[in-house]
Amino acid sequence: MPHPLRAAALAAALVLPALAEAQTSPQPAARPPVTLQDWGSFHVGGREVVISGQPVREVLFSPGGVPARVDPNGTYMMGGMYAQYMIPSPQRGSVPMLMWHGGGLTGVTWETTPDGRPGWQSFFLRQGWHTIVSDAVERGRAGWTMIPDQTGGQPVFLTLDNPWERFRIGEGPGSFQRGTTYPGVQFPTDRESYRNFVRQNVPRFTTTDELTLEAYLALLDRVGPSVVVAHSQAGLFGWRAAQERPDRVRALVLVEPAAVGDPAKVAALRNIPVLMIYGDNIATDPRWPTIRGNGVRFAEAVRAAGGSVDVVDLPERGIRGNSHMVMMDRNSDEVAQLVQDWLAARGLWR
Amino acid sequence: MPHPLRAAALAAALVLPALAEAQTSPQPAARPPVTLQDWGSFHVGGREVVISGQPVREVLFSPGGVPARVDPNGTYMMGGMYAQYMIPSPQRGSVPMLMWHGGGLTGVTWETTPDGRPGWQSFFLRQGWHTIVSDAVERGRAGWTMIPDQTGGQPVFLTLDNPWERFRIGEGPGSFQRGTTYPGVQFPTDRESYRNFVRQNVPRFTTTDELTLEAYLALLDRVGPSVVVAHSQAGLFGWRAAQERPDRVRALVLVEPAAVGDPAKVAALRNIPVLMIYGDNIATDPRWPTIRGNGVRFAEAVRAAGGSVDVVDLPERGIRGNSHMVMMDRNSDEVAQLVQDWLAARGLWR
Secondary structure: OOOHHHHHHHHHHHHOHHHHHHHHOOOOOOOOOEEEEEEEEEEEEEEEEEEOOOOOEEEOOOOOOOOEEEOOOEEEEEEEEEEEEEEEOOOOEOOOEEEEOOOOOOHHHHOOOOOOOOOHHHHHHHOOOOEEEEEOOOOHHHOOOOOHHHHOOOOEOOOOHHHHHHOOOOOOOOHHHHOOOOOOOOOOOOHHHHHHHHHOOOOEOOOOHHHHHHHHHHHHHHHOOEEEEEEOOHHHHHHHHHHHOOOOEEEEEEEOOOOOOOHHHHHHHOOOOEEEEEOOOOOOOOOHHHHHHHHHHHHHHHHHOOOOEEEEEHHHHOOOOOOOOHHHOOOHHHHHHHHHHHHHHOOOEO | OOOHHHHHHHHHHHHOHHHHHHHHOOOOOOOOOEEEEEEEEEEEEEEEEEEOOOOOEEEOOOOOOOOEEEOOOEEEEEEEEEEEEEEEOOOOEOOOEEEEOOOOOOHHHHOOOOOOOOOHHHHHHHOOOOEEEEEOOOOHHHOOOOOHHHHOOOOEOOOOHHHHHHOOOOOOOOHHHHOOOOOOOOOOOOHHHHHHHHHHOOOEOOOOHHHHHHHHHHHHHHHOOEEEEEEOOHHHHHHHHHHHOOOOEEEEEEEOOOOOOOHHHHHHHOOOOEEEEEOOOOOOOOOHHHHHHHHHHHHHHHHHOOOOEEEEEHHHHOOOOOOOOHHHOOOHHHHHHHHHHHHHHOOOEO
């Protein structure tokens, strides 16, 4: 019997050549080349935390190596975040575009789709936007710490069926086991594509919202005026960061925002154009009618304070079948074009 | 008194504008633009693991949201890894270059240096290499799971002083507190640059070497023949992956490898040119004379089996002051050029 991991590796190798072809050896004719002025990454934000009273460990970092004494007591950096930038030439966006992922995910959300098509980062870079894709605090390349009083206890891990049933791919509980989906769902639901998406999931700390907001503010302070495109959980951070740094947020694009801003600070949003986008099959979902309702009510409060918020329900535009992961759905470019046109109409793209 | 996080965020904002200028608004004249044929990312490898007998949790994912029932029992994806590719036009490397980071770190190792200079990924992409930078299993965008029987218990977290004293930046224990370094050390040791590096640290699982090797094999199976550039812990994976897939590894560049391959399979390395690079101040380190000694002895065994291994001690080439993080040191481009010349001399670059 083959080693289970070997079997898994071979299975992955067997099912992936077509994707590998698409992703690592694209046909030159497939897409026009793009010129980059520069690209790179940096970490920003965070603070130092002192831990004491913990036992010293001896750790053998690599087999055949030499054990190293690791004293867990001391000063740690925590609460920083990671950002990767790509600057096209010529630039057509008037400011950088910050792309903020949702909970339990990383900046990978904006890269290649689970079925191997270019993601929204590629779409907007090709439109001439200086894109900055980040990994939020405690996620991905931001790194994480297990300091209970700072990050809570055990983070949340998702099983294979959870996103299928919670992100409106399948029609609620039991749909993953049944292998059923909403009619005409746009998310790529073939076995390999869905597992590619699940591979992107990372543990979710549910008690680090303040740390995360502070890091996003540090990012805005560093980058300067920007367009913020935020998904799901990051709707909270997009709204609140714009309220704390109204001079740094030129426009706010919220894709299926899961939470709202501070009701006491709606006036701060008065001069920031906001676009809220919702997908399909919300009415029949156990949670999304309430989540969308909260969002729409907050939008009304912002308007009442003199702000401008456009709420787009994609089905009302004739764009049907979108899941919670709009930027990964098969019609992701169609929705990205809607965002691009909205930004251009606001004078943010030349 | 200001909120401590706010204070930290402001402090970060105050010290970073110069770097921000260098990293997010480069002078057009600074570096020539680069044309990309394509870019993107994917996950590869891993397997499904079933968990049972755990209690169900109710989780409020976002404030003002709707609590969701999270049943931790079920099937998880684990052991996958993340890879990001950038394909320049024209391509001059004969095969892709896979860049494998060391322990407690991620692919960020190869991107921008902690003091804001282009990293090795930039250097080799500009030379015309199709680069693929990965995050190993349980690190960064690969995601991680806390399944004790699969990933061991608590991973290792590093304090601020640990890399300073273990990566030959300062001269051993106490040097961080003293604020002293090896004479002429090339690592950027100003306060902000060093903390930028520490921000890149991620928790290290010390019991997932087999999972990690399997994922690297899946990566090689997917990408095909490649040059592998591996640092520190990844020396183990570079050697062992080349032994398991000798037809997929055209050359192996090991930067301060922390471990060796399988002594029983040295013959498999017979046709793969190998370059091993070591930095400065090894003789006076408590651990590195042994680690380097193991590496050199393994190289001799590979040569005895008919293989070709070049061991380069940088000080003997007149290149002094390099820490364990050679690709981040101030002379990182000089060492990258040494690697580039070595690869070109082996007919792998046109």
